[in-house]
Amino acid sequence: MSSGTSDLNIENTNIKTASGVSLDEHKKTLVGSVLDVSVDYCTSDVPRKPDDTQLFAGRPSLKKLQLWDDNGVFQDPITIAEGRKQYEAQWYGLQAAFSEIERLHHEVTSGGNPITMDLRTRYVVKGIGKEQTIDSKINIFHDKDTGKITKVEDKWDGKLPDSSLMNAFRKINAVTVPKVVGVPKSDEEDAKLGNQ
Secondary structure, eight states: OOOHHHHHHHHOOOBBBTTOOOHHHHHHHHHHHHHHHHSSSEEEEOOEEEEEEEETTTOOOOOTTTTTTEEEEEETEEEEEESHHHHHHHHHHHHHHEEEEEEEEEEEEEEESSEEEEEEEEETTTTTTOEEEEEEEEEEEEOOOOOEEEOOOOOOOOTTOOOOHHHHHHHHHHHHHHHHSOOOHHHHHHHHTTOO
16 A cells, blocks of 8 residues: 555545545545645645645646556546646646646545545636635545555546547547646656645
């Protein structure tokens, strides 16, 4: 299985769960890593509150993404990223696309496989300042033997597109993003980006 949260520098360790839902330590690590790489990023000069360990904390890192299977899949309404090269670029691309990403709410609603979570996130598009709040249903699938994440679905408003035309655009996005978004090649490069 994976390293502990301290080895991975996972900042989202206070995982909120619905009544009756419990997570073992490994599942908490998986959820925390997904929250870290997907939300709570800000490039503004807004100071972080010392008592707020969640806000503006998370960033992707090569270490956190080692929790993913090499053949893992990330899906949301704008991409179907298959394999490490594609999904890593999607996570690192968030820093290029948004000046702020703030998690407003999260709650794990099932501790099974997939782990399911409700998520509300506020995004600010870099350059134009457009703000958007998205409610998502997140499914985190994991391999029972290796403990690695095999798939993450981010369903905006609880849905993923199901048309062949939209899926074609999602696949084009997954192939294009790695060509324009640089993924660090080493922990040292990652640290220079502030992702360790």
